[in-house]
Amino acid sequence: GESVGLHLPTLSVQEGDNSIINCAYSNSASDYFIWYKQESGKGPQFIIDIRSNMDKRQGQRVTVLLNKTVKHLSLQIAATQPGDSAVYFCAESGTSYGKLTFGQGTILTVHP
Amino acid sequence: GAVVSQHPSWVICKSGTSVKIECRSLDFQATTMFWYRQFPKQSLMLMATSNEGSKATYEQGVEKDKFLINHASLTLSTLTVTSAHPEDSSFYICSAGAGTSGVQETQYFGPGTRLLVL
Numbered sequence: 274g275e276s277v278g279l280h281l282p283t284l285s286v287q288e289g290d291n292s293i294i295n296c297a298y299s300n301s302a303s304d305y306f307i308w309y310k311q312e313s314g315k316g317p318q319f320i321i322d323i324r325s326n327m328d329k330r331q332g333q334r335v336t337v338l339l340n341k342t343v344k345h346l347s348l349q350i351a352a353t354q355p356g357d358s359a360v361y362f363c364a365e366s367g368t369s370y371g372k373l374t375f376g377q378g379t380i381l382t383v384h385p
Numbered sequence: 386g387a388v389v390s391q392h393p394s395w396v397i398c399k400s401g402t403s404v405k406i407e408c409r410s411l412d413f414q415a416t417t418m419f420w421y422r423q424f425p426k427q428s429l430m431l432m433a434t435s436n437e438g439s440k441a442t443y444e445q446g447v448e449k450d451k452f453l454i455n456h457a458s459l460t461l462s463t464l465t466v467t468s469a470h471p472e473d474s475s476f477y478i479c480s481a482g483a484g485t486s487g488v489q490e491t492q493y494f495g496p497g498t499r500l501l502v503l
Binding site for chain 2: 362
């Protein structure tokens with residue numbers, strides 16, 4: 274089936290910097306996108322979501338941008354902290370109710 | 386927020402035995418639960434979709450007779466790995482939807498169950 278993929282498997286930043294994690298998706302029918310954070314040995318934690326009728330959504334320190342023209346999704350984390358170090362996954366949902374397809378993940382490492 | 390628990394958090398078993406993993410939604414009712422498997426340094430792969438009161442829907446390549454799923458109530462789904470073998474060793478994660486049936490809903494994930502088959 275179609276998949277969601279990430280181009281950069283690792284990202285290292287300094288504490289206080291802004292981080293941008295990218296995701297490309299291939300299913301043009303996808304209309305719901307979610308970013309999850311997964312710490313080692315734990316389940317994914319919901320960060321933020323966006324529907325296809327929007328191109329930007331902001332949360333606390335995080336912003337998700339959606340570009341449907343090029344099928345690209347990004348997660349911006351402001352003032353990155355060491356506690357943000359984790360693997361970040363994008364996921365998409367299309368016409369199948371509730372069914373998510375996960376991208377490969379990006380390892381974010383924040384150096385103090 | 387919505388909380389999902391899993392039990393056990395980790396299990397070691399001998400090859401050939403069966404292992405049951407429970408997934409519970411603690412503060413909400415979930416008509417749909419999902420089971421994923423995650424190998425080290427890889428992404429989550431959906432195994433099956435579990436609907437309360439009906440048979441689970443398995444993804445292509447997932448053996449339904451090996452991975453038995455039961456969704457007996459709106460707060461509990463179980464995954465039984467039958468006749469486990471070392472290649473079944475993995476991190477099993479469940480999720481539960483917390484929205485209205487027919488509407489895309491946010492999935493909340495459990496903490497995962499680490500299975501090691503010797």
